[in-house]
Amino acid sequence: MTFTPRVFSGVQPSGSLHLGNYLGAIRRFVAMQDDYPCIYCVVDLHAITVWQDPADLVSATRHVTAAYLAAGIDPAKSIVFNQSQVSAHAELAWIFNCVARMGWLGRMTQFKEKAGKDRENASVGLFAYPTLMAADILAYQATHVPVGEDQKQHLELTRDIAQKFNHDYGARLAELGHADGLFPMTEPIIHGPATRVMSLRDGSKKMSKSDPSDNSRINLTDDADAIAQKVRKAKTDPEPLPSETKGLEGRPEADNLVGIYAALAGTTRDAVLGEYGGAQFSVFKPALAELAVNVLAPLNDEMRRLVADPAHLDAVLKDGSARAAAIAAPVLADVRRVVGFVG
Numbered sequence: 107m108t109f110t111p112r113v114f115s116g117v118q119p120s121g122s123l124h125l126g127n128y129l130g131a132i133r134r135f136v137a138m139q140d141d142y143p144c145i146y147c148v149v150d151l152h153a154i155t156v157w158q159d160p161a162d163l164v165s166a167t168r169h170v171t172a173a174y175l176a177a178g179i180d181p182a183k184s185i186v187f188n189q190s191q192v193s194a195h196a197e198l199a200w201i202f203n204c205v206a207r208m209g210w211l212g213r214m215t216q217f218k219e220k221a222g223k224d225r226e227n228a229s230v231g232l233f234a235y236p237t238l239m240a241a242d243i244l245a246y247q248a249t250h251v252p253v254g255e256d257q258k259q260h261l262e263l264t265r266d267i268a269q270k271f272n273h274d275y276g277a278r279l280a281e282l283g284h285a286d287g288l289f290p291m292t293e294p295i296i297h298g299p300a301t302r303v304m305s306l307r308d309g310s311k312k313m314s315k316s317d318p319s320d321n322s323r324i325n326l327t328d329d330a331d332a333i334a335q336k337v338r339k340a341k342t343d344p345e346p347l348p349s350e351t352k353g354l355e356g357r358p359e360a361d362n363l364v365g366i367y368a369a370l371a372g373t374t375r376d377a378v379l380g381e382y383g384g385a386q387f388s389v390f391k392p393a394l395a396e397l398a399v400n401v402l403a404p405l406n407d408e409m410r411r412l413v414a415d416p417a418h419l420d421a422v423l424k425d426g427s428a429r430a431a432a433i434a435a436p437v438l439a440d441v442r443r444v445v446g447f448v449g
């Protein structure tokens with residue numbers, strides 16, 4: 107069976123969104139709308155794998171939705187919804203919990219990082235996080251998933267689950283007319299400049315909402331002054347910028363700032379260095395701050411406008427959920443029959 111190309115991706119509603127979420131994920135989601143039917147999810151079920159204050163979860167869900175729309179995702183064309191409104195995700199995740207092996211999940215680096223030393227105290231949901239992610243993707247038989255580099259391992263696991271399901275239920279699938287399997291081998295799409303945006307305080311760490319220093323990240327809700335100040339304070343080294351990307355090796359902070367500039371300007375690191383090679387950071391940083399403000403200010407304004415009208419955002423999510431549920435329903439019906447559930 108060949109699968110109709112379809113894109114699925116998701117962002118967690120936990121904490122505030124930052125430049126890494128925008129450049130690494132949301133902006134790329136926008137670009138894919140012209141080439142594929144796309145489903146963009148606010149993964150609230152994933153968010154609660156670590157404690158979320160309920161009122162904050164409500165607000166973060168609306169914020170991610172607002173960021174999707176402000177960035178240019180068209181909810182008439184693409185499907186925008188929150189995960190918990192479509193029960194297929196939780197249902198298929200349970201079945202995948204019975205397909206995936208403990209050993210597979212135990213190898214996931216994101217679990218090891220997030221659970222830290224106190225693994226005994228991590229939620230069962232945090233351990234099972236990747237099976238829910240596989241369910242997100244495979245409930246829609248999605249073929250392409252734009253994600254950051256850090257999610258590659260979860261995509262590999264998604265393929266392992268799809269393959270094992272197709273294999274374990276092979277005979278039954280053939281009887282029911284799915285001789286080539288029910289689930290596609292989903293491809294991650296990882297490319298473009300600055301898919302990995304690093305901390306402004308430490309070029310070896312990802313920009314993250316959980317970093318205790320707010321100066322380490324540019325939040326999508328930061329105003330122009332805050333953005334300019336964070337860029338000014340960003341960690342650098344004393345050397346001027348090199349004139350070729352090779353010169354950025356071993357200079358993670360310089361590499362990060364050049365990468366951010368390139369991504370914001372829609373160009374390459376080489377082109378940026380063509381212009382700023384030899385320049386001191388005292389020259390480059392103000393240019394970067396101005397560019398960041400120019401790109402982010404309209405996004406920021408539009409997010410504010412959208413967040414002020416929660417009823418509209420909730421209606422978008424409800425409409426998207428109904429459309430998503432309609433796509434997942436026949437897949438889940440096949441899964442139930444294949445597994446041998448009566449009814």
Ligand code: TRP
Nearest residue numbers: 114115116117149152239242251
């Ligand atoms: N785990 C992803 C992240 O943290 C979010 C996510 C959940 C996701 N389900 C997904 C991404 C399905 C792509 C497809 O970035």
